[in-house]
Structure formats: C-alpha cells, structure tokens
Amino acid sequence: MTQAVPAGSFQVTLTGRRLSPVTDADLLQRLREQFGLSADQAVQLLVGPLIVRQSLEVKFAAKVASAFRACGMEALVEPMAGAGMEPAPVPAAAHTELPAAAAPSAVQAATPLAALAALASQAPPASRLDLDRERQIRRGGLMVAAVRGAYVVLVLAVAAAWALSLLRNVLALADVSLLSTLYSLLVPGLGGLALIGLLLWPLLAPRKAVPGRLALDPAQEAEFFRGLSGLCTALGVPEPGEVIIDGDSGVGIKPQPDGRVRLRLGLALLASLPSREVVGLVAQQLALQAGGRGLLRVLEVQRWLQQRAYDTDLWDEALARRQERADSGAGRTLGRVLVAGLGVGRLLMAGFYRLSLRLGAKALRIASHEADRRAALLVGSRLFPLMLRNQRAVEQAADEVRALASSPAANPGRQLPEDLFEAIASQFRAIDAANLSAIDAELENEHQEFSPGLPPWGERIARVRQQQAPPVYASSLPARLLLEQCELYCLKLSRDWYEREGIAAPAAAASAAQPGLTPAMRAAREMQRETLERYFNGQFRPWPLLQAVPPPDSDITGLGWQGTIDTLRRRSPEMTQDWVAAAEWERRRAPLLLAAGLAMKPSHFGVSGYDHLAQAHLWQLLEQVRRRDTDAHHRLAEDLKLHAFRIDCAIRALMDQERLQAEFLRSLLQRLHEMEGDAAMLGELQRSVLALQTIAADGEHPDAQKDLNEALRLFRGHATRLLNTGHSAAQTVLEGGTVSGYLLLRCPLAGPERMTDAARYLQDASGMVDAFQDLYQAALGELVSLCERAERACAIQPIRRIDPLSLGL
Template identity: 30%
Template sequence: MAQYRVKLSGYPLPGHTTESIAEALKQQMGLGPAQVRALLPPAKRVVKAGLDAQEAERWHQALTRAGLAASKEAQAAPAAAPAKPGDPLESLRSCLAQGFSRRRPSPLYSMHLSVVTICCVLMPLLYLALVTGLGYALYWYLGHAHLLIGRRVHGIWPLLLVYGVPGVSGGILLLFLARPILAGGSGRDRSLTLDPADEPRLTEAIQVLTGAIGIRPPVALKMSNQVNASVHFEGGWPGFFSGRKVLTIGLPLVAGLTSQQFLGVLAHEFGHFAQRFGMRCSFLVNHVNAWLDVRAHQPDPWDERLQRWAEESGDTVIRIVVFITQLGIRASRMLLHGLFLLSFRLSRSLSRQMEFDADRYEVMLAGSENFRETALRLRALSQAFGEIDEQNARTWREHKLLRNIPQAAAAHVATFDTQAWAKLKRSLGYGTTRYWDTHPADLERIRSAQDLQAAGLFHDDRPATTLFEHFAEHCENATRAYYRQLGVDYQTAELCDSQTVTSIHSQRTTAVDDLRRWSGRQWRSLPWLPLQLALPDAQAQLSWQACIDELRQDSPAIARDWEAAEQENKRRMRLAFSGTLDRHDIPSHLNRVEAFDEERHLPEYQRIAEWKTPARQSLIRVAGLYRRRIEHTLGRERLVAELVFALSPLYNDIECLQEAWFVASRFPDSRDPAQHAWLSRFRHDADVACQDYAMHLLRKCDGIPQTLLEGGSVGGYLRKRCPRLDHSSASPREFAGSAGLLLDGLNYAYQAALAELAQRCAEVERSRGITGIDG
C-alpha cells in the first residue's frame, strides 16, 4: 500500500500570523506549547510520515486550517542513496568498510576524568549545603535569640532590631540564594532543522561515518549560519540519559571546504561521542560550569527590585533590611565566582585532552597533512564571514542584504590575495595553550596530527556541496533565520546576491577613500562642515590653486581642530545631561573627577552649541576654503543642486537630536536613589523632546530630493531605513529607540553625498592640472 508524508513549507498561508497559527494549533489540534513551537514558521519539516492516503489528507487539512502551508507527498520505500557522478559517497563507503581502529582510553585518563567530574559536580552540592546551612542557622537564631541576649524582648523597636531585621533580610537572602538552584535553563535553539529525506546523500554519509566510528547516528540534523559544527545531546538532560545526539552543521563550512575536509570535521565531532563515558562527564562538567558562570555573573531581577525598594522607600528599617540583604547577595556572588573559577580550572585540561582525542578521528579519515589545510581554511572562512557580515551591515543602510551568507563567505575567501593567505598561515603559528583554554592552540593540534603520520582513508577534493541536493535553499533559509535572530526587519525584495552587496560596499568604500585623499586625510565624519555659510571677501577672491595650497599648508592644524571639534560634540552631550539633572537640584558628575558646575559649564555648553570655540571657529574658516574650492570645480550656480549643500544646514538640528537622544538614553542607567523619584518624569520629558526633534528634522528631510540613495528624498530614504518612524501610534519611548537609526542614516547620507562630490571634484582637478592637497 502506498504511503504518504505531510511536510511543512516553512511559510504561513496568506492572512495568518504566527500568533493566530499558534492559537489555532492549540485549539484545533490540542498541541502543547513545545509541539506548537516546533511547527511555527520558518519550520520546514516532515510532520508525519508513513501515513495512508486518508490519514495524510486529514493531517494536511488540519494544518491548512491552522494557517500553515503544507504539502502531501508520496513516500518512496527507503533505499540506499545511489552514488552519482561527482558524488564522494562511493569512495567513502569503500574506504570505511573496515571502520576506524578504536583505542580504549588509558586507566590513568579514565581516573583523571572521573576525579575531575566528581570535583566539579561537588561545586553545586557545596553551594546547596551552604544554602541549607544558612537556612538552618536563621531558623536556629530566630528560635534562640532571646537566650543569646539573656532575656525576653519587649517593645516594637527592640523586636524589629532583634527579630524583624535579621528575619526579613535573612529570608530574602535565602530566596535569592535558592533562585540559582530552582531557575530554569537557557533559551530554545534557534538553528533550523534539516529533513534527512531532503538530503539522502548527506544522511548516508553521516550513517557511514558514525557506523565506522562505532556510534549511533544523530537523531536530528540542524543547520546554522556559523563557521562551526557541533554534536550535542538532544534536549540536554533527556539526551544525556538516552544517548540521542543532534548534529548542527554550519553551512559556511560546507560552502568553503572540500568533501575530505568537511567529513574530517564531522569525524572530529563524532569522535567526541566515541568516548561515551567521557562525553557524559564532559556534559556534566560543562553544565556545572555554565550554571556557576550564569549565577555568579548574570544580572538578576532581584538586584533591581531590591534597589528600587531602597530608592522608593523612606523607611529606615526597610533600607537597613535591603542593605544587609545586598551585602549577603554580594557575598554569595563572590562565593559562586570562586567556585566557578575552581571548577573551570579543574576541567580545562580535560577538555583539551578530549579535543586531541577527537582530532585523531579526523586525522585517521582525512590525513595528517590535510589537518593543517583544514585548520587554515577554517581560519580563512571565519575571517571571510566577519568581513562579509560587516559589509552586509553597511549595505543594510541602503536596504540591501545578502540572500545567501554562507556562499558569500566562501566566495570571499576566493578573493584573498597572496599576502592575506601568508598572514593566515603565520597566524597558525601564533599563540600557545594557556591554562584556562578549553581548546589547544592550533599549532599544538597540528603538531599532534603530524605526529600520527596518518595518510588518511578518504581523499576527495570535490566540494562538500556535492553531498547536498538543495544546498542553496538551505543557505537562504539559514540566512533568513540569522536576520530574524538579529531582529532585522527586512522584506524579501531587499535580499540580493553577493555581487550586488559587494558592488555597493566597494563603491562606497572607494568613494570614502577618494574623499580622504581629496581632503588630504583631514576629513572626519563629525562635525559636518558648515558649507552653507556665505564666503567672506578674503576667501571669495582666492584662486583655485591658492585655495588648495592654503588647505595643504594648514593641514596638520585643521586635522587637530577637526578632532577637537568632534570631542566637543561628545562633551556637549554630557554637559546637556548633567545640566538637566542640575536644573532639578540633582548633583551629577561629567566624569569620575569633574562635578558639574553651572557657572562654569553652562557657558562652555553655549560656546560649543553656538560654534564659538576655537576649534569650531577654525572649521568655519576651513568650510569656506572647501566651498570656494568646490565653486571653482563645479561652478557657483550649480551648488544649489548638490545634496551636500542641502544637507549642511541641517547639522545644528542634528546636534540637537543627538543631545536629546543621549539624554533620553542615559536616564535608564541612573542608579542614584536621589534621582529615582524623578526618573519616570525626566525620562518621559527626554523621550518627548527626542521625538519632537526627530519629527522636526524628518519633515525638513522630506523636502530634500535625492537620487543617490533609495526613497526619492532624504526623508524617504530615512523612512525606508527605519519604518517605525512612520508609526504615529508609537510611544515617545519607542520612538526614541529609533532616533539612533535616524542619526546614523543622516550621517551615512551626508558621507555618501560628500564622497560622491569629492570623486567628481578630484576628476575635474586632475583634468585641469590642479595640484591636490596630497600634492
């Protein structure tokens, strides 16, 4: 009888949202929260398999009614994946037919493993014993306090002092100390699940590899956008007891490695599980270390709650209780920190030894010489991923994002020149293994691999992507999941290929480099030059070359003044925040040693805001020289059409918005009890001011047309960059969070416009034989 499976496409049906789908799955299908999360978009997985036609249709209709796009597919009988031309499967099957040679761990290693694990597991038990002891001590004290002072206690204040303060503060402290024991674990895994039926060759390669090593294959395959691969127990503790494993594959590895290198990396990951006892010990040790680290160093809502009680209450007794409790909490964190360091230090050498043992499986499969090449390739992919990610972030300012990050990272490696590869090769020889390191240094691992002198069982230089049927689709899904994890609000139309993103980034980078050369390395992003100001008579008479010669002659002083003016911009924001507090009689400091003084600092603030400082006065003169230089290049009558000259008058408004945004963002960080009573009102006033400045500036930008960026106008570009600016229902607090994007977008637009102008000016100057600032 024919069998069918029901599979999710990963997308909601039109008119349905994630929330409505989740509610429908709960109400109509009676699924639990964990089951609902597993089915929500972008989950692309087989929901049920091995169904007859009637059952498959029933599941398909149920999922469709809930709002999920699903398909019903005929299910073929399971069979071994056939080897195809260019597929490394056939050689992998033949070379691993005899399996790997197994090596039992030495008794000394097993003893070391057991001792380290027992010691690490004792850390939380020691902490539990401490909490229990403190609880008993508090109980004993409350029952025997009258015996300690020799008489019964009478009167409200003596009762509070002897029983109330110790009892309440001790009870709160015990609750705080018990929280680490009762608190839950980390958040859910954000990687994407891969349906093994979609990738039969990869699935068989994994089965062949795990069979040769002597372990069970993973029960699930996941994909990530990271330059890494890992195998871990399924679901944490349930997998620890059942032995069920999950393999997570970083798709940039597949895109950038050969089949030999990629399967070698997988052999390393599966090699960890060849030591069943060792892997369980490692799981226990890592969980203990993570638990101690989080509890010792992660902020806790109770800290803020206690601080708020102390700030809002005028009762002396409550403040004493909170103070004593905070001392106890601080002491408990110090204890946890000490236990973490001790446990971490005990376990690091064990972790490194396990890495060497896992490396042996990689070396046996792919060979000693290939191990070094793989290590080098992994470094190259990591560097390429970082550079591509940075390019992607910059081009997002123009609403363009990579559709496929893994393949873009691999393609970027191909652009590395000889010098870049030489630098990467030298980096393999840098660094030594320190006592705290979880992994040995690459150089030590390479030497260990070479000492094995293994020729390798599997040799195949074909790309690792030949093991996949739908690799590009997986990469795009992983890329979208990466954007969702970062909170990037993108549209599908904004995703483009790597050539487009690289071209935009290259054009902007080249333009900025040309701007720096044209300005003789004087240019800084802030503050903007006031190019809109009329020229004084002396500058209006300067010839083209004389104007440039003066800029060249004063270049060192101009660079210093521009840097000083940039620091004044930051100083202005700190002065504004301190001045706001001072107006409400709240003392504040500009820094650790300088207290705010209105008589001294208010005039300083006004000089900066009115461009009356020596550095800003110098920039006004410099702006005149650059304006005169541009007039000679383009003609005075054409300046009105230049975007830079339309943006320059906005700079005073921009500094006002910067100031308002800085003030609004500083209030949540305040911890001074004297400020807290006013904090809510101050914060709201700052948010409203920030919103008013932003909308005023945005309306001005709507009237500035431009074709350099998307949007048709500067305001249109900014609204595309931050769609929340158009949400009139947004609260001032929510709107203030978008002000940073507005400022960044304006600076980017100004930089792009000035860089494009500098390119045209430099070309005209070269054609006219004018010597630039660089000579």
C-alpha cells in the first residue's frame, strides 16, 4: 500500500526547463510582472532545479505551480522529503507500483553500487502489457522474422530458376553445334552463378570484429554485476548474459542465441554522467525485455538486416585490397563490376530493412512505452528528459574531443589527452546553456524520430511526465564509481583508439593511475568534488587557488555571515564569469610563452585576439598573467574574499575539536596558495615543452631547440623549489605526511637528488601538477564540508536556497 501525504506537506519545484522558446529577458519580465519581484530575485529563479515553496496544501501548491507555468517555466508539485513517496494526486494509472517503504534503502546507500544492489529488495512493477498488446508484439515479431525469411526464399527461388533454366537448355541441345552448346550453357550458367553469389554474399560473408570493446569479467566486477542483478529484479526482467563496454556514448541491448541479451554500455557516459542518469539509461534498455521473445525477435532481425545492408565485412575488405593491387585494366574492371553488383544487393537488403522497420513499428512502440514507464519508476519522471538530453550532449562532446585528437598537428600547443574519456567529460561539462536548450528543443519535438522504428522522444517524454513518479534510485555520485577498474578501462580504450587512428598515443602520466584506491576511497574523493560544486554554487575552478584567509581590513565583515551568503547568491552569475575568465588566462599561459619565445603569432597556438602585439608586449602580458595582474584576476580576488569570509564565519562557529581541524586545513590551504606560483609554472612549462618538441623535431623554427632546453631547465628548477618548500608543509589529508611527501608518492622518480637529464626529469615529474591539484581539492573539500556542517547547525540558509517569502509568493 502507498502512504498518504499529510496536508501541508507539498513543495513546488522548478525543474529549470522552459515550456516554450523564450529569451531570458522575456522570461525575467514575465516573472517580475507575475510575482512582483526585483530583477535580482527574478534572476535567482532561472537556476534549476530549485525548490521555491514548501509546506503547502496541495491546492495552493498547484496554484503556485500554475503561475510559474503561465510564465513558461516547468513547475512540479511534489511531496516534501519524509512526507511520503506519492506525488500530488494523479490518475490511478500513473501511481508507482514500487513499494515506498523500500525506497530509502536505495536512495540513502553510501555508494552508487550499494544503492544499485539495494534495488534487489524492490518488488517488480506490474506489467501494463495486456493480452492484446502482447499479441501485437508477437505478431510484429513474426512479420519481421518473415522479412528475413523472404530474402532467403528469394535466394532459393533465383537458384531454382537458374537450375531449371540450365536444365531446359540442356534438353533443348539435341542437334546443335558445339559452339552453340557452349554458348547456351556457359553464358546463363556463369551469369546465374554470379547473381546467386551476390545474393548469398550478405548471408555467408564473415562479419568483422567490432574494435574497441571490452567484455566485463563478473569476477573482477562482482559488485557491478550484483548491482545489475538488483536493477533487473526491480525492473522485472532477466539479467543480461554478457556486459560489454565500448568508447561510444550509447546504451543498447542485443539478443543472443541463448535467449538472453548482451548489454552494451558506452564508457563516455560512465565518465561524464552521474550514476542515476546512467542507471536510468541502462534501465530503459533492459526493460525492453518486458516485451518478451517477440520484441527480442524484432530487435535481432532488424539488427541482422541493418548490418548486411550497411556494414562492410571481411570479404568486402579483401575485394578492396585485390582491386588496389590489380595490375591490369581487366582486373580493375572486374572488381568494379563486383562492387556494383554488391551495391545492388545491398540496396535490396536495405529495402528489406526498411520494410522490417514498418512491420515492427507497432511492437517497438508498445515495448518502448512500457520500458520507459519501468525506468521512470526507478529514477523518477523528472530525470527522464534530463538523462536523454545529457546523453546527446555527451555524444556531441565525444565527437568534438575525437576531432581535436585526430588532428594533433593542427593544435601544437594542446596536449593529447591520455584518457580520452576524461577529456570528453570535461568537454561535456563545458557545453553552454544554448546548446543544451537546442538539444531540449529537438527532444521535445513529437514528430522528429532519432532512432529508426522507435517513437519520437517528444511523445515518450510526454507520457513519462504524466506518471509523476518519484525517484527510487537517486545517487548523484559519478557513474565511473560503478566499475571497479573504470580508470583502467578508460586508458585501455583510449590507447586502442589512438592505435586505430594511427596517432602516437601520449606518454602515460604518473598520476593517471592510482593503484590501491578502493571503491569506497574513490567514492569519498568524488563526494568531495561534488561538495565543492555545491558549496561554490557550480562556480569552482581548479585555477587560480582560493585564498582561504580573509584580509583583516576588508569591508565585507559588515555583511555578516548570512549577508555574505546572500551576496554570493546574488553575484553568482558575475562570479562565475570572473572565475571562468581567470581560468582561461591560465590556459593561455603556455601559448603566450610559445608565441613570445619564438616570435610567432599567438593564433598559431590557439589564442586569438593578440596577433597585433609585438614580442616585447607579449612578454609583458605573460608576466601580468603570471602575477595574477589582469582585470579578471582582480575581480576574482574581490569575489573570493566573500568566500574566505564565509569560511571564517563557519570556522568560528565550530566546536573546539572541529575548529582545530578546520584551522589546520585552512593553514594548509594557505601554504598551498603560497606554492601556487611554482605549481602553475610547472603546468605552463610542461604544456610548452610538448609543443616545442614537435616544432623542434619538424625543424619549423631555428630557435625551437634552444627554447626547449631552456624550458626543460626551468621546469626542473621550479619542481625542485616546489618540493623544497613542501617539505615543511605538514598535511594529513592524503598520504605522505607533508605536501612534498604526497607529491613524491605520486611522482616517486621526481626527487631533486635525481641526477638525470632534464628531458627524463620532465617525464618523471609530469604528474606533479595534477598531484598538487588533487591535494588542494581534497583539503578544500574537507574544509568546506566542515563549513557546511556549521551552516546547518546555525540555521544559515545555503547559497542555492531562495527564501520563498522574499519572492512574494
């Protein structure tokens, strides 16, 4: 039985999605007119998801939500946390069949894998496939299977007609000459054999092995397979017989001869998305099995026809090689004839494939809606459009990263990523709101089909929204934590891709693999990063480093603790721009150094807008960036004073033991801030050396080798100074005991006493910058966790929360 929601226990949540195309200016104007808000108050409502009202009666909550919808914003009426698992009253058909009592165990589990395994306690949802729908799916499966049978029958019919034609010619050759006999038998005989061979080619040709795939070992990924079993139990479908991962950004199932399915999971999704979105995409695919054997037959036959219509096989490749090596014109002509014949055969197979899409469309539509419903019961109706949008965004990011990596010569100042999937995740996080809105608009189109044979996403999203199902699995930790050896898989598939593309893979960085990290430790690291994103309202950037001690003469002290947080919330858009602009200057340091040192244009190294500057002025600009003396750095420094004062207020409110711990972390961050100059120089020089090595090897510039030697010398000097300074900086956040102790654990061959040449030392110390950043983020993550605890204890409203009374609602 479901639990009733007490009166006055509903909340209104803005999802951040817009119901119709509208500009920010128009939307802000509507909000101000509808609710009588100031400009600053209206801007705060554009960041979603966001809870704007709580503890409301359901009728009043519906009125508030309706007012937001009238402005063009999607607003949901939901039960408050702890008030019950059912949403606002909806038709009985939309209620979840999953027991509410079991949901907290899945939601509150410590790690994504634990939450996934906890789904095993869920009772599977009741099927909505009645006898009529099941009959339609079976009928669709039979009709699609008949399409493949029709092609086989066509081949047999052609073979029979050829045999009968030869037999008739033989019987008709009673008193004719030998030449006539040969002509009557050989011409139709060889022609018929060629036609039959072309028709049999798609049936008999061996398929190529798909590169870039790894089959997961249940012994090595036991926790993942246990969680997958729990997911299948909650969906009410069989477990997959095999799980493979590849470098794509999709999820799919493929029927196997034993009646089970093979699950394919794109590693780009695991590296980029949170667990709940990846689990939702996987659930959506696995739940297709609810359509039974008839649906699996549709999928299997359509995939079979698609491969033979559009994919190349081993015989195609052998034919292409023979045609390239053909010495005579006759050989090349024969090859062209065979290719043309195969093209006609593939057109015929493509026609059969399109026919199968039409015949199986009804079965796929029914099964897709049932699969969407079951997936939404697990991850929630609100997450459904978001996970689809983000999947397409990851696909776009993957295309961009691979395009850049495929042309390393066009980007001499850019280091090829050793882990392509981490680069894809970074590119995905950098996608702007305009691109995401464009993807949303495509998905909302109820007439645009993205997958052959499947109903449009707009139609499917609309049906899922009607469910208003709350989430059962809600882990927001990164999906890469679902796999024990995700980092190793990423590196292996990255190297495989570089090898297939014929690109020299970048050297392995010392920081790329961190052996000895258990899933729980990796989860803790990821939770700290999530804490930073939450605490800094999504503004956090690795560079420049935060100075955690506020200046004593600052006028911010008059704002007070809550006033400082309110100011941070109000200034969030400007602060985000300032931090991004300052971080962009950090990226430009290496290109500016290359341009100034080689007397070349900065645009040659990927930095536009400064080609008009003389060499001396480029050096001056670079020195300004190194000193943090640009306008962006000055604005950011003023912004970060607010965060420093916020941290100071929280530390003073902590109890004695926690205050001592926070003071130690703040002093450590201050020491790291003092060492930032050397660490940032290491990053600048390391990126510059990669470009200089390419330029020197190609002989493009006479001074490249000299500048390369100088850069290597400077790199060693800054690394030595960083390690010498870090020996006196104690830290207990990570291993090593001191800052230098941890850096040397990550780069054990980078000790200053190493008597190696400068080039080898750069290779040994290549992971030092990443290690420095890891230590900084770990210390900052622990500190802000304590600060958040203090804010909750003192009833300080967090930065993301908006006071409903201040909105005039």
